[in-house]
Amino acid sequence: MRFRRLLYLATFLMVPALSAVTPLIAIPAITSTAGARGWEAYALGLSIGSAACVIIELGWPLTGPQRVAAEPPGRRWATLVSSVRTRLLALLVLAPLAVLVAIALTRITGASYTITAALMAATSAATGLSGNWYFTGVGRPLRILTSDALPRALLVVAGSIAVVNGAPLQTIPAAFLIAVLFSPIASLLLARHEREGPTRFRLRDDIATIRGQLTAMSGRSIAALYAALPITLVGIFAPSALAAFAAVERLMRMSLTILQAVPNALQNWLGQARDPAEIRHRVLTVIKLNLALGLVCGVGFAVLAPWISSILFTGTVVVDPLLAAASGTVLALVCLTRATGPLGLIRYRKIHAVTISAAAAAAVGVPAICVLAVFYGAVGATLGGVLAETTAAVVQIVVLARVMRRRT
Template sequence: MRRLLYLSAFLLVPALSAVTPLVAVPAITASAGAGGWEAYALGISIGSLVCVIVELGWPLTGPQRVAAEAPGVRWATLLQSLRTRAMALIVLAPVAIVLAVALTQATGSEHETTTVLMAFASAAAGLSCSWYFTGVGRPLRILTSDAIPRALMVTVAAIAVANGAPIWVVPVGYLLAVLYGPAAALSLARDEREGRVTFTLREDLRSIRSQWAAMSGRSVAALYMALPVTLVAAFAPSALAVFAAADRLMRMALTVLLALPNAMQNWVGSASSAVERRHRIQRAILVNTGMGVVAGAGFALLAPWVSTVLFSGTVDIDPLLAVVSGGVLALVCVSRATGPLGLVRYGRIHTLTVSATAAAVVGVPAICVFAALGGAIGAALGEVVAEITAISIQAAALGAAIRRDRGSGT
C-alpha cells in the first residue's frame, strides 16, 4: 500500500506539470486563434531548449546522487546546483529572448510579446528543484513547491484571458510560479541543513565542469526533443500550428509518463549488489517499454479527438500524424529507461552524450528536410529517426556494461 501511495504521488506531479501549460490553450485559441497558439507554442519550444542547458544536467545525475548522500551533504548539493543554474540563466536568458524575437519577426506573428515572455519563463524553469525531491523520495514536496503553484497561476491567467486580458498574461503567470519554485524548495528542504555552507566562484565553476558531461548530453538531446517546433517554424511555417499541437500533446503525455522512471530512480540507485542492480535495470526497461507501447497506441487513437476539443476547433491533428507521434512517444519511454536509469546507474554518462550527439546529427537534418517535404508528418518522422538512433547506441552500451558486470562474477 505504501508503494502504491508513493507511486501515486509521483504520478500526480507530472500529471499537473503536463496539464498546466495546456490549461490556457482553449482561452488563447478562443481569444487569438491559431496565431496565438503558434506564438505560445513557439515560446515554449525556444525556452525549453535553453532550459535544458540552464539545468546543467542536474535532473539526470542529481536524483541518484542525492539519494546516496547524507542530509547535510545533499543540502549543500542543492544550494550549489541553484547557484550555478542561476548563473547559467543570467547568461542564456538573452539568447532565448533574441531567438524568440527573430523567429516571430520571420513568421510575421502579431504576438511577439507572448513568444518572448513564454521563452523566458520556460528557460527559467531550469531552476526547478523537482529532481532533488525525486532523489530523496519526497514527491509531495514537488507538488507544494512546483506543480501546484504553476497550475494555480496559469489557471488564474487563463481565466483572465478568457475575460478579455491579453494572452501574454499567461506566460507572466507561469514565470511568477517558476520563480517561486526554488524559494519554496529551499524552505521545504531546510530541515536537512547542517551548519553553514559557503561557496566560492571557483567551486561553482568546478561544479559546472563536473556536470559538463550530463549537461552536454541533455543539451544536444534538446536539439531533437525540444527544438522540433522551432525547426518547423523555420522550414515549414504553414505546418507549425498542427505540428505544435501534436508535439505539445505528446510532450504532455510524456510528462505524465515520467512518473514511472522518476519513481524508479531511487529504487534503481539504491540497489545493494551487482546482481540486484542488473535485475532492477532490466525490469525497469521492460516496464517502461511496455508502458510506452500502450501509451503510444492510446495517443494515436485519442489525439485527433482531443485536439478538436482542446484547440477550440482551430487546429485538427491528422490521424496519420497521431500515429507517427505515438511512435515517438513509445520510443522516448524506452530511452528514458536505457539512458537515465540504466546508463547513469553504471556511470556511463558519456555514452548519453554520444547517443544524443549522434541522434542530433542525424535527427535535426531529418526533421528539417522531412518537414520541408512532408510538413508536420515529415517532421514527426524525423523525430522517429532521431530516437531510434539514440536508443540503438544506448542499448549497445548498456548491454556491454551488463555483460561486463556479469562477467566480473558479482
C-alpha cells in the first residue's frame, strides 16, 4: 500500500515536471534565433492567452476535482462532457479577442513578431479546454500524461528543433496549438469507459451550467489579473523592464507548475473525507505541507534563478539576485494560497471566499504592479505581486479559521 501511494505521488510529480520542462526547450530556441524581441512577443501572447484561459475554464479546475471524486462513474462522465461543451462555447468567444489584444499590444509596445504573439495568445487561451482537472479528481495522473503532457512535450520539442534549423518563430506556438487541441479529445476518449447510457445535452443546459459555474469562474477570472496579466501590465507601463520581468515570471510559473503536483495529489484524498474532524485534520495537513514546500522552494528559487536564467535565456536576459528573491517570495505565497483556497476553502464549500480573496488581491496587486513597475522596473512589478499574494493569503486564512472554528 505504501509503495502504491509513493507511485501515485511520483506520477503526479512527473506530469507537471514534464509540463514545466517543455518550455525550457522552447525558450533557448526563441532567444537564440529571435533575441529579446522574440521572447517579448512570445511572453506577451502567453500572458494574454493565459488571462483568457482562466475565464474559458469556467472555474472547472477549482470545483471539478473534488466534485468528480465524489460522483459515480456515469455522473462524472456527464460532468466531463458538460465541462468540455461549456468551455468550448467560451473559447469561441474569447480566443479571437485574445488574438486581437495580442496584436494590438505588440504594436503598442514596439515588439516584433506579431504573428507569434497572436498564435501564442490563441494557444494559451485554448489550454482552458484541458481535461487535466478531471483526471486529478478521479486519481488517474497517468492519463494526464498521455492526453496532455507528453503530446505537448513532443510537439513543442519538434517545433523548437525546426526553429533552430531555420523555420519561422511561429512554428513553436503552432505546434503547441496542435497539442492543446488534441488534449480535450484525448481526455474524452480515455474517460469514455465511464459512460453509462446516452448523454444528452442542449444549449439551454449548457447555459444553465455556465451560470452555475459563475461564482468559481469569477474568482479565478479576477485572480487572472495578478496571476496571468502582470507581463502584459509591465509591457504597457514599463516596456524597458519587460524582458527581465517576463523571464523571472516565466521561471517562477514553471516552478509552480511542478509544485502543483502536491495539491493535485491531495485533491482526491481531501475530497474523500466525510467526518468533520477528519476534514479539519486533512485541511490542516495540506496547509502545513504546502507552507513548508513554499518556504523551501522559495529560498531555492531565489538562489538558483540568476544562474538558471543565464543558461536558459542564452545570455539575452539577466535576472539579478534581488529580482530572484522577490519572485521567490511570490512563489512561497502562491504555494500557501493554493492550500488555503482551492483545497481548504473549497472543501468547506466556501467558493465565494476564494472569489473575495481574488478580488482583494487584484484590487491591491494590479495598481501596485503598474505603479511600482514604473519606478522600480522588474523588481517593483514583482513586489506588486508579493502584495497581491499576501492580501489573498490573509483573506483566505481569516475566512478559513472562522469556518473551521464553527465546524468543530
